[in-house]
Amino acid sequence: MKIRLLAGLLALGLAAAGCGGAKVEEPSSSAAPKAQGSASSAGTVKIAINPWVGYEASANVVAYLLKNELHYDVQLPEIKEQLAWEGFETGDVDVIIENWGHPDLAKKFIEEKKVALSAGSTGNKGVIGWYVPKWMADKYPDITDWKNLNKYASLFKTSESGGKGQLLDGDPSYVTNDEALVKNLKLDFKVVTGGSEAALLKSATQAQEQKKALLFYFWTPHWLFDKVDLVRVNLPPYTQGCDSDPKKVACDYAELDLDKIVSKKFADTGGKAYDLVKNFSWTNEDQNAVANDMTNAGMTGEQAAKKWVEANTAKWQAWIPK
Amino acid sequence: MSTTAVTTPSRLRVPRWAVPAGIAVLFAVAYLVFRGTGTLPHDKSAPQFLALTDLREWIDDHRNSNPLFLYFLNYIRIFVGSVYTAFQVGLYALGWPGLIGVMGALAWLAGGWRIALLALAGVGSFGVLGLWQSSVDTLALVAASVLLSLAIGIPLGVWAGLSPRVRRAIMPVLDVMQIMPTFAYLAPLVLFFHIGAPAGAIATMIYSIPPAIRITALAIEQVSPTAVEASSSLGATGRQTLFKVYLPLARSTMALAVNQTIMMALSMVVIANLISAPGLGGDIIRGLSRAQVGIMLPAGIAIVIMAVVLDRMLVALARKNPHHRIGGARLIPAAVLAAAGLALTPLLPAEWPEGWTVNFVVQVNDAVHWAETSWYGVTTFVKDVTTSLLLNPLEDLLTSAPWWLIAAAALLLAWCVSGVRPALTALGCLLAIALLGIWEHAMQTLTTVAVAVLVTLVIGLLLGVAAARSSRYSAVQRPILDAAQTMPAFVYLLPALALFETTRFTAIFASVIYAVPPVVRLVEDGIRAVPATVVEAAAAAGSTSGQLLWKVQLPMARRAILLAANQGIVMTLAMVVVGGLVGAGALGYDVVVGFSQRTDFGMGFVAGIATVLLGVMLDRITQGADRRPSPQRRKTT
Numbered sequence: 027m028k029i030r031l032l033a034g035l036l037a038l039g040l041a042a043a044g045c046g047g048a049k050v051e052e053p054s055s056s057a058a059p060k061a062q063g064s065a066s067s068a069g070t071v072k073i074a075i076n077p078w079v080g081y082e083a084s085a086n087v088v089a090y091l092l093k094n095e096l097h098y099d100v101q102l103p104e105i106k107e108q109l110a111w112e113g114f115e116t117g118d119v120d121v122i123i124e125n126w127g128h129p130d131l132a133k134k135f136i137e138e139k140k141v142a143l144s145a146g147s148t149g150n151k152g153v154i155g156w157y158v159p160k161w162m163a164d165k166y167p168d169i170t171d172w173k174n175l176n177k178y179a180s181l182f183k184t185s186e187s188g189g190k191g192q193l194l195d196g197d198p199s200y201v202t203n204d205e206a207l208v209k210n211l212k213l214d215f216k217v218v219t220g221g222s223e224a225a226l227l228k229s230a231t232q233a234q235e236q237k238k239a240l241l242f243y244f245w246t247p248h249w250l251f252d253k254v255d256l257v258r259v260n261l262p263p264y265t266q267g268c269d270s271d272p273k274k275v276a277c278d279y280a281e282l283d284l285d286k287i288v289s290k291k292f293a294d295t296g297g298k299a300y301d302l303v304k305n306f307s308w309t310n311e312d313q314n315a316v317a318n319d320m321t322n323a324g325m326t327g328e329q330a331a332k333k334w335v336e337a338n339t340a341k342w343q344a345w346i347p348k
Numbered sequence: 349m350s351t352t353a354v355t356t357p358s359r360l361r362v363p364r365w366a367v368p369a370g371i372a373v374l375f376a377v378a379y380l381v382f383r384g385t386g387t388l389p390h391d392k393s394a395p396q397f398l399a400l401t402d403l404r405e406w407i408d409d410h411r412n413s414n415p416l417f418l419y420f421l422n423y424i425r426i427f428v429g430s431v432y433t434a435f436q437v438g439l440y441a442l443g444w445p446g447l448i449g450v451m452g453a454l455a456w457l458a459g460g461w462r463i464a465l466l467a468l469a470g471v472g473s474f475g476v477l478g479l480w481q482s483s484v485d486t487l488a489l490v491a492a493s494v495l496l497s498l499a500i501g502i503p504l505g506v507w508a509g510l511s512p513r514v515r516r517a518i519m520p521v522l523d524v525m526q527i528m529p530t531f532a533y534l535a536p537l538v539l540f541f542h543i544g545a546p547a548g549a550i551a552t553m554i555y556s557i558p559p560a561i562r563i564t565a566l567a568i569e570q571v572s573p574t575a576v577e578a579s580s581s582l583g584a585t586g587r588q589t590l591f592k593v594y595l596p597l598a599r600s601t602m603a604l605a606v607n608q609t610i611m612m613a614l615s616m617v618v619i620a621n622l623i624s625a626p627g628l629g630g631d632i633i634r635g636l637s638r639a640q641v642g643i644m645l646p647a648g649i650a651i652v653i654m655a656v657v658l659d660r661m662l663v664a665l666a667r668k669n670p671h672h673r674i675g676g677a678r679l680i681p682a683a684v685l686a687a688a689g690l691a692l693t694p695l696l697p698a699e700w701p702e703g704w705t706v707n708f709v710v711q712v713n714d715a716v717h718w719a720e721t722s723w724y725g726v727t728t729f730v731k732d733v734t735t736s737l738l739l740n741p742l743e744d745l746l747t748s749a750p751w752w753l754i755a756a757a758a759l760l761l762a763w764c765v766s767g768v769r770p771a772l773t774a775l776g777c778l779l780a781i782a783l784l785g786i787w788e789h790a791m792q793t794l795t796t797v798a799v800a801v802l803v804t805l806v807i808g809l810l811l812g813v814a815a816a817r818s819s820r821y822s823a824v825q826r827p828i829l830d831a832a833q834t835m836p837a838f839v840y841l842l843p844a845l846a847l848f849e850t851t852r853f854t855a856i857f858a859s860v861i862y863a864v865p866p867v868v869r870l871v872e873d874g875i876r877a878v879p880a881t882v883v884e885a886a887a888a889a890g891s892t893s894g895q896l897l898w899k900v901q902l903p904m905a906r907r908a909i910l911l912a913a914n915q916g917i918v919m920t921l922a923m924v925v926v927g928g929l930v931g932a933g934a935l936g937y938d939v940v941v942g943f944s945q946r947t948d949f950g951m952g953f954v955a956g957i958a959t960v961l962l963g964v965m966l967d968r969i970t971q972g973a974d975r976r977p978s979p980q981r982r983k984t985t
Contacts, residue, residue: 118545198937
């Protein structure tokens with residue numbers, strides 16, 4: 027009896043399924059939240075939020091314009107870099123507003139799966155590197171050459187670094203070759219993950235104010251360079267392709283042209299919203315201004331975006347599709 | 349240890365402490381001799397990790413073509429996803445006034461005007477906190493996963509309650525599921541169900557099903573056999589007996605099952621954000637990654653409020669007399685509430701008005717900043733002393749000792765405390781961890797857990813004893829413990845992060861405050877359960893109150909205390925792993941990295957398995973409390 031029932035159910039299920047089977051990309055997730063939007067909404071755009079303030083600044087400015095100029099609903103789900111790429115496939119993400127390279131993901135999701143595509147540069151140049159506070163570079167002038175780092179390793183010891191020097195990293199999701207670099211350059215250091223951009227900012231500020239030793243992972247564009255004097259440590263210079271095998275990397279980070287990635291679906295059906303995202307392009311200074319307001323002036327992303335939009339009408343009007 | 353006590357009279361007198369001390373010396377010597385050999389250092393690119401990462405890539409490439417996915421797993425995903433979407437659309441369609449009204453009405457039906465008021469205020473507070481949308485997403489996710497969990501859990505529970513054979517088959521599985529740290533569920537789910545809300549709902553379901561099954565089974569078992577016999581002797585069919593006798597009689601305990609399921613679901617939905625599930629978890633993660641307690645606190649409060657409202661509603665429902673029909677006295681105000689809410693929906697703005705929200709992000713951040721700077725001396729001192737005196741030396745010991753020495757020590761310890769079979773299980777778990785290639789990180793996590801458990805037990809014993817000896821103190825402490833146990837684990841990261849930044853100590857602090865309440869409770873109950881006659885007899889024989897405690901009450905409460913240790917360890921492990929988000933490193937961090945860096949997926953997956961193995965091992969080492977007769981008790985009886 028039970029078995030027959032089960033078989034019946036199974037047959038029914040298969041019949042209902044037709045012969046196609048089910049694929050992962052279902053449209054349900056993008057349709058749902060519309061319910062709460064206003065009747066006049068042109069649609070919903072989901073911009074993933076990656077965990078650093080420069081990214082948030084770009085996302086908030088685009089979101090502000092989408093909302094107030096084009097009347098879209100905008101969602102800003104907190105999804106980290108690599109998961110956001112997967113979100114193109116599941117429909118959880120429409121836009122990554124600032125993508126840092128990720129050639130492997132681009133190959134997979136743009137070339138192979140064809141669920142995403144690049145929407146052009148953000149106008150920002152991104153550079154990752156290792157930094158020390160300026161007082162250290164003044165006191166130990168040769169510290170800015172990686173070859174001398176081992177000599178000073180003991181300065182960088184902390185309770186978390188297990189007897190070696192500490193190299194402080196940011197969020198676990200960030201683009202980083204640091205473990206491979208430490209290993210391949212035979213540095214007497216341990217990569218300690220601070221867990222967030224905030225941890226890096228705090229440590230950098232303390233390092234300047236209290237003259238503490240600090241070697242840390244950081245990047246431009248960032249407002250911090252206007253507040254804290256930092257000096258970059260020179261790793262073996264980047265050459266084309268020297269970072270192609272993540273395990274064998276022994277060279278500095280490349281300068282990246284940051285770009286916007288959108289889901290294929292958004293590119294096809296996003297209409298004006300997609301055009302705005304495609305047209306969006308600004309300078310490092312623009313981003314730093316908004317990011318600085320968000321971090322140091324106590325503004326929310328929306329307030330900081332509003333302030334920038336009101337002061338830079340000429341710039342953003344060029345992005346609005348006709 | 350107990351053997352010495354039994355065999356001493358027949359042989360030359362060996363002091364009780366000699367054998368354990370000798371063994372300890374033996375281990376110390378072995379450690380000194382073999383130190384640094386037989387260690388298993390962590391290798392990020394071990395072949396088994398890479399193989400799993402490749403498997404994941406392969407699955408991702410074939411998710412839409414492999415029959416297993418095409419005809420089975422993807423349907424589950426879509427089904428769960430559509431249940432979630434249905435709830436989400438439904439809840440949004442009510443509009444915010446409507447949802448508040450309907451929740452108030454349900455609460456009134458469940459427990460009268462007091463609960464209704466609580467529900468109105470509670471649901472309204474989501475908007476006041478400025479978290480309406482995230483809260484509704486979370487509510488939808490909880491509702492979907494609880495509904496599905498109960499749809500699976502209650503029938504299974506009833507079956508297990510009726511058939512001892514099924515119970516014997518299911519219970520060990522549930523045991524393992526319940527000591528699995530929340531993090532361990534996520535990686536396999538990503539493998540099979542991708543990311544997003546459906547995967548989050550499935551993770552939540554798996555986490556919240558065990559209590560549903562277990563408590564339902566218990567409820568059915570507890571139904572008086574006379575009632576069942578009476579029913580069947582009157583000629584009721586099995587079906588009738590089930591629906592007319594078992595289920596009505598087991599009703600109030602089963603409401604507890606629903607309650608527990610919801611509480612478990614609430615603590616999981618937050619973590620599910622790591623795999624892109626929507627809701628309040630996002631706000632907490634946002635706060636974590638900005639290191640701003642001000643962002644996390646409202647989300648934490650919203651989750652606690654949600655837990656309290658749902659908890660009170662269900663408790664009220666469970667207490668209600670089943671034969672008492674819902675009369676007009678409740679139906680009318682409930683209907684009025686719901687109607688009023690729904691009627692207001694079209695009149696009020698579609699979104700919660702911004703002017704009605706209270707934003708205290710800046711104030712909280714300022715307060716935290718103040719605490720940070722003014723307590724900096726104390727917090728840093730506590731952190732540094734614990735780290736350099738306990739954490740670092742112990743970690744050093746565990747990571748530099750040969751693996752076989754640690755395995756032998758674990759085997760011996762489990763044997764002494766719990767017996768042969770648990771000892772072998774514990775050994776098996778350790779060996780599996782070694783084979784998986786994640787030994788070093790497992791030992792680091794073990795260190796953190798050990799230190800946290802030590803602190804938890806010391807505090808738990810102190811507070812538990814204090815509460816057992818003073819009823820007045822206990823009356824003050826109880827409600828605090830009750831409240832603490834309703835809160836989802838995640839919330840405890842907040843104060844820890846505010847005070848200690850991101851270090852291993854932060855995770856220890858969080859897990860101590862998470863695990864202390866149940867330990868206190870078990871210790872207090874254990875001491876209170878010591879028969880009054882025994883206590884009186886000891887007092888009459890002239891014991892001081894200190895002697896009474898050390899010689900009578902604590903030894904007799906040994907079982908309860910060991911049970912408390914067991915609970916404390918399991919909870920601490922769960923929290924230490926979650927602490928990977930706030931700097932605890934090791935296994936928890938591996939799991940986090942596994943989700944954020946595709947190339948490390950395999951390592952995160954294995955780390956998830958290792959936490960389970962570690963949990964089973966620690967549980968087996970301490971679970972003997974229930975089974976083995978304690979030597980002390982043998983003496984006293």
